[in-house]
Amino acid sequence: MNIQRPAAKQPLPPHAKLAFKGVMFDVYQWEQEGFDGTTMVFEKIKRPDTVVVLAVTPEKKILTATQEQPGKPPFTGLLGGRVDEGEAPLEAAKRELLEESGYASEDWELLHAYQPITKIDWAIFVFIARNVKKVADQTLDSGEKIELKLTSFDELVELSLHDPTFAEKDVVDLILRALLEPQKMQELRDKILG
């Protein structure tokens, strides 16, 4: 699978300088010429890309998770996490699925990729993993608590409509738009469930 990183709306220019290197967030700055010829300092954050996985069992159930992270109330979401330095998005998706659920798949497809915030260099890749099988135990890090659930497609639609903690805003947007057009909804359901 040849995956292109989605383009930023306002890309970091090549002459941007790293002003701060954090644990997760790096800050870049550059001199930007305005429309009247004066210059100002522009700033943009760079953070690790993330992957989201719609993992589907042979019984057409989607793996969702109730998650807890330190200092944050429990929330519902899909599996996924950060892309490590030098890692390809698909590899990160396979690794996160395995770590967070113990499931693996041999049938992967990219559903959607985008950069949500203009001022942050950050791409999100949403994958479909079909026919997932349990091959190992969960191996969580100390900043995660994840309780897995098997969710039908209709329940995923319900989560998108009515669970304010449901974390995958990109998937919610796809589902809301599909709900407005029966044809689109059928296509999305067939694409995800396979």
Next chain:
Amino acid sequence: MNIQRPAAKQPLPPHAKLAFKGVMFDVYQWEQEGFDGTTMVFEKIKRPDTVVVLAVTPEKKILTATQEQPGKPPFTGLLGGRVDEGEAPLEAAKRELLEESGYASEDWELLHAYQPITKIDWAIFVFIARNVKKVADQTLDSGEKIELKLTSFDELVELSLHDPTFAEKDVVDLILRALLEPQKMQELRDKILG
């Protein structure tokens, strides 16, 4: 109008330390205990809050804008901008509306306020300004080019559905959800147009 800042999903703890102060982005760090008792460094960004204004003329047209910013392709959006240090969100909304359009209103209502990103301390306030009147010229800064348009409510719905550059994702979400329930759409239309 008494406006509460919406709560963060994962608030900055009081002992978080400012690790970097940028032009727009500040980086905070703190030691966080994990679920297994070990500690790790957590990081969160703080940036200025922003306001978005649904400005409605006496003829029930909404002010939208085609905007350009250096290094970014033109995009469609509503008026608005950053809340200055020490400024109340409503004051920022009045100031941005006046600067970007030359319009003013005496009938303001908060439609929606939220923090979109867990790892960023950043609230967005969406205001309705009804019965706006032209009282001054546009006064743009050197990082803005703004061309105003008068848009009907139905055209705003069209923008939300079909203009991928339409920048107000929060407003898009409200409109998509309203499109699914005629009663809700009527309420949203009445609330915005007044």
